Ligand SMILES: Nc1ncnc2c1ncn2[C@@H]1O[C@H](COP(=O)(O)OP(=O)(O)OP(=O)(O)O)[C@@H](O)[C@H]1O
């Protein structure tokens with residue numbers, strides 16, 4: 039099997055808010071074209087980890103490397119705009135579309151830091167997600183919950199990232215829409231992008247993930263392939279009760 043390139047390596051990071059340390063040494067890695075899911079109880083630091091990777095808060099210790107120009111490069115001190123330029127994209131859990139702007143305007147916002155190639159990118163998003171083309175003039179607040187997540191993901195794809203970070207993409211959606219969000223994520227993977235997901239719908243996410251990590255109180259607990267984590271009895275009893 040061809041060996042894949044590592045695109046992100048988070049090594050023993052400590053991070054938090056002011057005096058409050060939330061992550062006490064977390065390590066994860068992601069390879070090209072992988073879907074990796076992070077699960078763990080509420081408040082264990084999953085969103086804090088995402089925000090630290092994306093430069094919204096700073097690690098106080100440890101290292102974060104990202105593949106830039108074919109080399110793993112420390113991004114500890116990169117700001118968010120620079121990270122976006124280097125191919126990292128992040129979709130927060132809530133407020134991830136502009137509700138009063140049209141679908142097309144939302145997509146345009148996805149490439150506000152680089153307008154070159156914008157119309158081609160919009161067209162390629164419409165090819166991937168035809169429903170967005172159909173509704174392109176409608177305000178985003180007229181979309182269903184699942185379509186809104188699709189738009190948020192499409193917007194995150196506008197600058198052709200190498201890695202997209204999704205914080206709870208299926209949160210708050212009706213069960214029948216959860217699978218449509220995962221269809222969208224698989225579409226993104228097929229387009230050659232790696233995806234790091236935080237999910238409460240652990241079963242649905244792990245079933246579609248190459249690998250997963252379980253965090254507990256700001257530390258790594260278990261990791262493995264999606265399949266093996268699904269088979270793990272302790273994980274199943276703690277996290278897979280929800281369908
Ligand atoms: N802006 C903030 N300032 C101070 N503390 C925060 C802030 N955001 C989160 N926290 C605290 O950090 C801890 C971890 O929060 P975080 O949002 O990373 O957890 P999570 O694993 O994403 O939880 P959930 O599953 O509920 O989304 C919690 O105790 C939370 O109260």
Ligand SMILES: [Mg+2]
Nearest residue numbers: 084085086205
């Ligand atoms: Mg969270």
